[in-house]
Amino acid sequence: MDRLSVAAIAAEVRSGAQTAEQVARDSLARIAAYDAVQPQAWIERPRPEDVLAAARALDTRLAAGEDLPLAGVPFAVKDNIDVAGLPTTAACPAYAYVPDETATVVAQLQSAGAVMMGKTNLDQFATGLVGSRTPYGIPACVFNRDYVSGGSSSGSAVAVGAGLVAFALGTDTAGSGRVPAAFNGLVGLKPTKGRWSTSGLVPACRSLDCITVFTGTAADAALVDTVAAGFDAADAYSRPPGPAAPNLGAAYRMGVPRLDQLNYLGDAASERFYDEAIARLAATGATLVEVDIAPLLEAAQLLYAGPWVAERTAAIEDLLRTRPAAVHPVVRAIVQTGFGVSGLETFKGLYALQDHARAAQALWETIDVLLLPTAPTIYRISEVLAEPFALNANLGLYTNFVNLLDMSAIAVPAGYRDNGTGFGVTLIGPAWADTALLDLARRYEEIRPMPAAPELDTAGKPQTVKLSVVGAHLAGMPLHWQLTSRDARLVARTRTAPTYKLYAMAETTPPKPALIHVGEDDGAAIEVEVYELDLAGFGSFTAEVPAPLAIGTVSLEDGTTVKGFVAEPRALSGATDITHLGGWRAYIASLA
Incomplete structure (x- = not known):
């Protein structure tokens, strides 16, 4: 199935070339067909008749003259984000509840004309970068189903990568909105913390969480961002917009790590694709600046080896104390360690983070953007099931520090391995550089033809x-x-x-x-x-x-x-x- 375009669908529905109902029927048919391949991409979907009724209501609004920037665009929502009337599970059946209100970002997208097609699978409580920590079946890479989809926003990436919807919401605390984008050949926008409301989101680390979006192109991500971004007084972690960084000009400074700080874990294809991405961005006007990313990598260690794991514990404390067996064993092994974090350790961690943040701030005085691999390699599902901790940690090597250090980021495709799996790179900037990164990602896509995506793996790909x-x-x-x-x-x-x-x-x-x-x-x-x-x-x-x-x-x-x-x-x-x-x-x- 070809991928769906946010901008193209919205333009056609707004112009009358097709109706929102026609688009919804097509998306429903795509979803039904792909259910024969990966039904585990979804946890909950509304009844088809309810989807079509919502689409017809949009057609009525358009006929009345309303201007809907996302008219008729089908989208999916990660199932740790509330949609009124549908269960929110966070991939834990014992945790499930049915919210009365829809999350702020979802409501804004629906108000702008987008059609919600269903709620997607995830690593339980958004704790993981692999997609395998769920009782609802393991989503796999859309191009080779022996390999992980990436997580925790696994189902959302599959839904967009397989062409079922035009965009999908994920979340990102340690890379969950970026790693799945890399493996499935997608754009993954991780906004500045507080740029998008997190009202209606089941927290992982509430002080770090971001709602994100997966799309096929940077332009589509930018269109969704214009609707989703905005201050929310009801969200204690929402922030009034800071001064937006200007778009980068014809010449700009791009940071790349020292060679001794690049680790692809033996994946030669990743190394080659990263070098090619550097060359692609150099063609857009980048001057390469070698930088020391040691402070960033050290900050990343605080997320799981420091006190922030206790923030995950706080999010599901009652369940851990009263029904610990209801939590996925790998997730439980990680999150229950937060009970042992002391106040002393917490303050030491805060002090260490502040030191790393000062070093990161100095970085932005020498470069305009930082380019890193999104993930150093990819693993088979069987591998992460056999070694669920170390391999998952490997995938977060270049992502874990971004939210801790208050940075914005966008992951973009950079190539496909011989086994079909995707490799991506991430453009990283300081807080409020979101629109500048989106513009640079567009230039990255347009400077020369992007690598062609492989065929979807629908029948099982021989190794x-x-x-x-x-x-x-x-x-x-x-x-x-x-x-x-x-x-x-x-x-x-x-x-x-x-x-x-x-x-x-x-x-x-x-x-x-x-x-x-x-x-x-x-x-x-x-x-x-x-x-x-x-x-x-x-x-x-x-x-x-x-x-x-x-x-x-x-x-x-x-x-x-x-x-x-x-x-x-x-x-x-x-x-x-x-x-x-x-x-x-x-x-x-x-x-x-």
Whole structure:
């Protein structure tokens, strides 16, 4: 299903090109069809007849001459945000209640013409960045359902990523409105704290929580922001707007971390996509400024290793004391630690945060915007179920400090891995830089074509591995049958990065080469073929590789990495250096 556009739908409904009822029927049909794939994206939906009645009421308002900026636009709401008449569960059935009033932000969106299609799944009590901490089923990445959707706003990201609605509300305390955007190829706007009302939101950390939005483009996020933003006197944490940062001009300063502070947890694709995003933003006029993000990373540790975990405890204290078994075991293990936080620890944490905030403020004197990976990598659902704490923490490496240090942020897509999962980067600014970040995100999208999103994973995507071969397994060579017998598919004929030497090993039958990584000073680019095998085929192939050869990781000339043949040092005993020939085929030809 193609993704829906907020701006396009609103323009068509306002112009009369289609009615709000027609749009609602289309969204209902999309939702019904995707229920065969991921019904767990939702926790609660209104009756279809109620959705259509709301849409017809909008058509009547439009016919009467009302100006509705979001006319007919279908949207979803994370189920820790109140919608009158529908249960709010925060993904905990024992906590559920039916509110009499709709959350302020939701009411503003509905008043502007948006049509609420349902309430979405989440990590329970918005505690998690993976989407797996819920009793309602685990939402998965829309492009590869073996992988996490990201959380805690998992269902909201799936609803937009799968094209079911045009936008969806999430929340963000530690990255929950940004990490799912990255994995599902979306824009995720995390406004300045207090810019959007949090009235009607089940708190995670009330002093840090933000309601957020997922959209397909920065322009769509900006349109939603014009409706949702505003001071709410009923919300103690709402703030009158501060001075808005001006849009960045043709030349601006963009901070990037020191190389030793960038950690992709071994994900080479993430590193490549981040570098490409830097180049894309440089084309918009950015001057790169290397900055020290250590104070930001240290501040991030306060969120779970400091006293702020007690704020999560306070939010569900009664449930934890009276019905602890009703809380998801992973969430309970985290949140119950807040009972042990002392007043002394709290003040020490506040003092430490103030020091980090002063360092962060100084950062904005040297740069206009900070660019970071949204998440360093992504994990399979099976992996986060096996190791629910450490892997979740890894995903928050570059997000956890933002609300603590009162920053604004917008996550944007930056590429798709071979397995289909998305990688994103986040533009971060000081408080009240929201509109400037939205404008820069638009420029980022428009400077050159954005990476094309993969097809939705609707039938289950087979897991595959790319393998480079350099010698006897090349097409037409004696051992090529070991690939064809495993249904390997040729992906590319290419070359390695110019960092390798190629040797003809001595006394091997059939003749085989050894590929050795030597670095840029002494290496050359060597011809290879890249094949794709399923996991079982790759495993059985690898098991048959004889010493001194082995399967490792090979860098290609386009900057990507794949699995491939490498060799132990003993492979060079009696071997002949044939690097100058550029590849094994040329060597075999030279023997004729």
